[in-house]
Amino acid sequence: AQKITQTQPGMFVQEKEAVTLDCTYDTSDPSYGLFWYKQPSSGEMIFLIYQGSYDQQNATEGRYSLNFQKARKSANLVISASQLGDSAMYFCAVVTGKLIFGQGTTLQVKP
Amino acid sequence: ETGVTQSPTHLIKTRGQQVTLRCSSQSGHNTVSWYQQALGQGPQFIFQYYREEENGRGNFPPRFSGLQFPNYSSELNVNALELDDSALYLCASSSYLAGPRTDTQYFGPGTRLTVL
Numbered sequence: 001a002q003k004i005t006q007t008q009p010g011m012f013v014q015e016k017e018a019v020t021l022d023c024t025y026d027t028s029d030p031s032y033g034l035f036w037y038k039q040p041s042s043g044e045m046i047f048l049i050y051q052g053s054y055d056q057q058n059a060t061e062g063r064y065s066l067n068f069q070k071a072r073k074s075a076n077l078v079i080s081a082s083q084l085g086d087s088a089m090y091f092c093a094v095v096t097g098k099l100i101f102g103q104g105t106t107l108q109v110k111p
Numbered sequence: 112e113t114g115v116t117q118s119p120t121h122l123i124k125t126r127g128q129q130v131t132l133r134c135s136s137q138s139g140h141n142t143v144s145w146y147q148q149a150l151g152q153g154p155q156f157i158f159q160y161y162r163e164e165e166n167g168r169g170n171f172p173p174r175f176s177g178l179q180f181p182n183y184s185s186e187l188n189v190n191a192l193e194l195d196d197s198a199l200y201l202c203a204s205s206s207y208l209a210g211p212r213t214d215t216q217y218f219g220p221g222t223r224l225t226v227l
Contacts, residue, residue: 004153035215035216037218042220043199043220043221043223044218044219044220044221045154045201045203045218046218047215047216047217047218050215091153091154093153095214095216097159097167098144098156098159098167098169099144099146099154099156099203099216100156101153101154101155102153103152103153104152104153
C-alpha cells in the first residue's frame with residue numbers, strides 16, 4: 001500500500017523568504033509519480049509540480065522546486081520568494097493509478 | 112480551455128436521503144476521479160472512471176456509486192446518507208493516455224455536502 005507522510009502540520013514564513021515543506025512516501029511500485037497541490041481556503045486543489053520516479057532531474061515550476069531524494073523516499077517542496085498569496089494548505093501525493101494524499105501542511109506567509 | 116466544473120457548490124441533506132453530485136471534465140480529458148475530503152484531512156480516493164467504466168475504487172461502501180457519460184462528464188451518487196458523509200467532494204479529470212503514473216489530475220472547485 002502507498003502512504004504519504006507530511007510531518008509539519010503548520011509552518012510560518014516571512015514574505016520574500018524561501019520555505020521547505022517536507023514529504024516522505026512509501027510505495028512498493030518501482031514506477032510512480034509524485035505531486036504537490038495547493039489548497040486555498042476556497043477549497044479548490046491547484047496543481048503545482050510533478051516528479052516522476054525515473055526522472056533524473058529535480059522538477060521545477062517557476063518559484064516551486066521539488067527536492068527529490070529517491071533513496072530516502074522524500075519529495076520536499078521548496079517555495080522561493082514567498083508571497084502572501086502562498087498562504088494555503090499544501091498536499092503531497094503519490095500516484096500509481098490513484099492519488100494518495102498526505103495530511104497536508106498549512107503554510108502562513110507573514111508580511 | 113475549460114477547466115473542471117462541479118455542481119452544486121453546496122448541498123444540505125438529511126440522514127437517509129440520497130444525493131447526486133456532478134462533474135464536467137476538462138477539455139481533452141477522458142478520465143474522472145472522485146475524492147472525499149473531511150475537514151482538516153487529505154482527500155481520500157473514492158473511485159475513478161475511464162471510458163464509462165469504473166477503473167479503480169477506494170475503501171468506500173457500495174452506497175457510493177458513479178457514472179461516466181460519453182462526453183466524459185461524471186456523477187457521484189451517495190445513497191442512505193450518514194452524518195459522516197459530510198465533507199468536501201472533489202472531482203478531478205486527467206488524460207489516461209498519458210499513463211496512470213504520469214497523468215496530472217486537475218481538480219474542480221468541489222461540492223460541500225452537509226448531512227444533518
